[in-house]
Each structure stands twice: as structure tokens, then as C-alpha cells.
Amino acid sequence: MLRRTYDLQHCSVAATLELLGERWTILILRDVFLGIHRFDDFQRRLGIARNVLTDRLGFLVAEDILERRRYQERPERFEYRLTQKGLDLWPIVVEMLRWGDKHAIDGKPPLVLRHRDCGGKVGDRRVCTRCGAELGPADVHAEAGPGARPDRLPLAAA
């Protein structure tokens, strides 16, 4: 947590980073946006200790970013879904993806988001590069990009 370090700040950027900056949190959220919702799937994909994952998911639920929903009664099983507050993080995740594609990954995106309706890509300001629609998280699906590696996330185990 960054909270104590940033006490001198009264700043929305710092406050957002306090939520997202904890190790693994942004990758859990990335996975939720990719359609991963269950504890064992997160654990397998991220390869982190179960107690750390429990802690991070609990924090995201406490912050009302994820919601824990029962999807099976016997035995009881739960999955994690984005709340509206969580869905509102999509622009941040998408802008991080776009910047990383351009500057941090040698020009070959591992993953491409495509507009479900027309197959266009997510362009500047999250507008479809083909039809010009303003896109949101429900309007796109992810597919392997030119830089995808079969043995690596984010898409390998999806």
C-alpha cells in the first residue's frame, strides 16, 4: 500500500494509484476484463501464492471494485465480477494497454482488442478504428495479437 507514503498528497491520481499500484492488482483486473472470474483460474494464470490472491481479491471486494457472487450451491462456489466502479477502470487499463503496445513491447502487441460488431480495433479515445463507435468494456473481445506467445499470458490460459 502506498497510502502512508503519499499522505502529503490530496490528489485523485495518487488516490487511484493507491488502489491499483499494489502488486498484482492491475493484473487481476486485466484478467477480469478478459473474462476470468474464478479464484483457481486467477491463481493458475498469475502463479501467485493463494494467500496473496485471497488478500488482493478481498481488498478489491472491500473497495467495491469487485463483487463476490455465488455461482454454485453444493459445494458453494463463488466468482468475482466487476461492479460499476470496477467497470469504470476500463479506460485506465485500455490506455495502459495502448501505451504498452506502442512503447513497451517492441511494436508487436501480445493481445488485440476488437470491436465485436465490426472487428475494428480500439483506437485513440477508445473509438473503433473501423466504424467509429465509442467503445466500452462490453463492446470488445480479446484475441491473440502478432506478439502473442503460446506459452505466455495474457491469452495462453484463457
Next chain:
Amino acid sequence: MLRRTYDLQHCSVAATLELLGERWTILILRDVFLGIHRFDDFQRRLGIARNVLTDRLGFLVAEDILERRRYQERPERFEYRLTQKGLDLWPIVVEMLRWGDKHAIDGKPPLVLRHRDCGGKVGDRRVCTRCGAELGPADVHAEAGPGARPDRLPLAAA
């Protein structure tokens, strides 16, 4: 640095977080976007140890996000300016600001970005809420918002 922890990932979001996720880095970038360019000003505003600040600025220069420019000859003095790669981070910072304003700061933004030309705010997709122009970092200025605290950053010492 998150690099070692995220070795299993081949992902643009993870790669971006590796650059931005280090403590203080995002706040240094926020300050550069607010017009702060000099070592002593960063140091005073952020209140961090000089060796840590030196390290973070050196990292951002090495990553070609900031450029170190001499602005005075005797004695030699330098300032830090955003490269194009650095300017391209603006959408991430703005989306973090917008999310924080809405969800992490009790509805009273400490800082408001306004379109220089018409005084509108930065709305969804970084479009001006008044005139509809597509905004970039050079098109806006920051002013104190309804939640600004005179004794707190980001605007107090600007």
C-alpha cells in the same frame, strides 16, 4: 520494480505498470504535466529523499520518457521535459485523474483540468465538455477544484 515478479507475463499492461508502478514515478509524471520541471521543485513538492528522486528521474530519462535539458550555463542547471513517449502517457494520467475524482476522493476534485480555449472540462474520452474538441496535454491547464486544500498538493506549491 515489478519486472522479476511479472516474468511469466508477456503483456502490454504489465509492461506499462513496470514503468509506472514504482513508487513516486506516477506523481513525478503528474507534476511534469502540471508544469514542474526542476529537481528542487519536485523535491520540495513530493518531499522525498534526494537520492530517491535522482534515481527515479534517471530511470525516466533512461526509458526515454523524460529528457534532461540544460537551461542555464553558469552554474549549469538542468530541467526535465517530456519526450513524445512521455507525452503519450497523458491519457493514462488523465483517466486515473477522472476515475479518482469520481470514485476515490469523495466527489470533490482537488484539481480541475480546463480547456485553454473555452474553459470546458476534460470529459469522457478526453473530449472537451463545452466545445467538443479532442484534447491533448497542451490544450489544458490545471486549476484548483472544489476539493482543493491550500496546504496540500497537487496545486499548493505550483
